[in-house]
Amino acid sequence: MKVKNLIVGAGISGATLAYKIATELQEDVLIIDSKDHIGGNCYDYYNTDGICVHQYGTHIFHTNLKNVWDFVSQFTKWYPYMHKVKGFIDGQEVPIPFNLNSIYQVFPQTIAQTLEHKLIEKFGFNVKVPILELRKVGDEDLNFLADYIYEKVFLHYTLKQWGMKPEDLDPAVTGRVPVYISRDDRYFQDVYQGIPLHGYTAMFQKMLDSKLINVQLNTKFSDIRNDVSFERLFYTGPIDEFFDFELGALPYRSLKFDFVTFDTPYFQSNSVINYPNNYDFTRIGEYKYFLNDQSNKTVVSFEYPQSFEIGLNERYYPIVKDENQALYAKYLAKAQALHNVYFLGRLGDYKYYDMDKAINRALELFEKIKK
Ligand code: UDP
Numbered sequence: 001m002k003v004k005n006l007i008v009g010a011g012i013s014g015a016t017l018a019y020k021i022a023t024e025l026q027e028d029v030l031i032i033d034s035k036d037h038i039g040g041n042c043y044d045y046y047n048t049d050g051i052c053v054h055q056y057g058t059h060i061f062h063t064n065l066k067n068v069w070d071f072v073s074q075f076t077k078w079y080p081y082m083h084k085v086k087g088f089i090d091g092q093e094v095p096i097p098f099n100l101n102s103i104y105q106v107f108p109q110t111i112a113q114t115l116e117h118k119l120i121e122k123f124g125f126n127v128k129v130p131i132l133e134l135r136k137v138g139d140e141d142l143n144f145l146a147d148y149i150y151e152k153v154f155l156h157y158t159l160k161q162w163g164m165k166p167e168d169l170d171p172a173v174t175g176r177v178p179v180y181i182s183r184d185d186r187y188f189q190d191v192y193q194g195i196p197l198h199g200y201t202a203m204f205q206k207m208l209d210s211k212l213i214n215v216q217l218n219t220k221f222s223d224i225r226n227d228v229s230f231e232r233l234f235y236t237g238p239i240d241e242f243f244d245f246e247l248g249a250l251p252y253r254s255l256k257f258d259f260v261t262f263d264t265p266y267f268q269s270n271s272v273i274n275y276p277n278n279y280d281f282t283r284i285g286e287y288k289y290f291l292n293d294q295s296n297k298t299v300v301s302f303e304y305p306q307s308f309e310i311g312l313n314e315r316y317y318p319i320v321k322d323e324n325q326a327l328y329a330k331y332l333a334k335a336q337a338l339h340n341v342y343f344l345g346r347l348g349d350y351k352y353y354d355m356d357k358a359i360n361r362a363l364e365l366f367e368k369i370k371k
Pocket of ligand 1 (some may be wrong): 087096154155157158161173174175176177274276
């Protein structure tokens with residue numbers, strides 16, 4: 001078999017590239033995926049109760065990149081959902097990122113007022129401060145606050161999620177959820193936020209709906225490597241696997257989801273509730289909130305972090321820390337020596353991309369190769 005473009009992986013990166021190549025270059029694309037569905041870890045489906053379930057955990061689309069928003073909006077209408085997360089802390093459900101409202105919820109008013117004034121005086125209002133930065137402030141009251149938030153929000157959650165303390169990871173990881181000196185309870189402040197009105201899978205189906213795009217599921221690269229000739233290869237799978245792990249395996253974190261249907265209209269008060277300090281799971285997601293699905297039943301997922309082991313579970317997160325970046329850099333050097341082979345996506349770039357950043361990366365790569 002002969003194709004101009006082979007794309008390995010039908011997730012967000014692969015689907016974006018496939019669409020651009022087919023529509024703008026009018027070239028044929030074979031896109032393969034080892035899974036039995038498109039969409040990668042964004043895959044969702046409607047269950048028999050009419051609830052749209054995200055098979056790989058809650059996915060909320062958010063971006064400040066207008067070009068990315070315009071791009072994906074060609075394939076879907078949006079349910080204009082603004083994500084909020086509650087953390088179960090000291091018996092209460094408080095806004096996460098921990099903000100001024102959270103402070104007033106967990107502390108007596110006089111203490112909360114002092115902390116609010118000091119925070120605003122030190123950092124200003126509407127400012128995001130990573131917890132590891134807040135811990136460096138040399139003020140007794142703010143140290144007390146930083147220690148409280150570190151212990152109650154970050155330490156035990158991060159130990160569960162990564163098997164490591166916050167300070168042993170790249171600061172950008174916990175920096176994703178900074179302390180927010182604001183009354184804004186939303187998880188993201190991006191201009192564009194939403195859930196695809198008919199789900200992510202329908203959005204991907206539209207992206208890949210072209211005579212020039214041939215989708216082959218249940219197919220690994222190794223299954224077809226010797227049978228297909230191609231001019232360009234776009235590889236969104238793990239870069240270390242591509243090179244047969246010859247420099248060693250890049251570490252990943254995995255997740256296990258326990259999905260449970262309850263015979264009640266709602267299980268919890270919010271789409272996502274984090275449990276930093278209780279239980280072995282990190283969070284519970286309740287799916288009907290995302291598209292306001294109406295049903296007398298509800299589906300939730302309990303999310304258990306796990307170490308990634310080849311063949312046993314899936315790669316979800318690259319583990320962002322210096323030594324792993326150094327190993328990735330060696331694989332990248334090997335990749336760059338190849339001709340007409342491109343790596344991208346969370347696994348190909350070994351980067352903790354959000355969905356919008358993965359799309360933007362694919363769009364930028366397309367601009368580069370089309371010349
Ligand atoms: N985090 C935490 N407590 C929380 C929420 C997040 O400690 O209640 C930390 C944790 O290390 C987590 C990171 O911040 O892995 C990033 O959180 P985010 O919600 O962005 O993770 P994702 O949704 O990508 O799994």
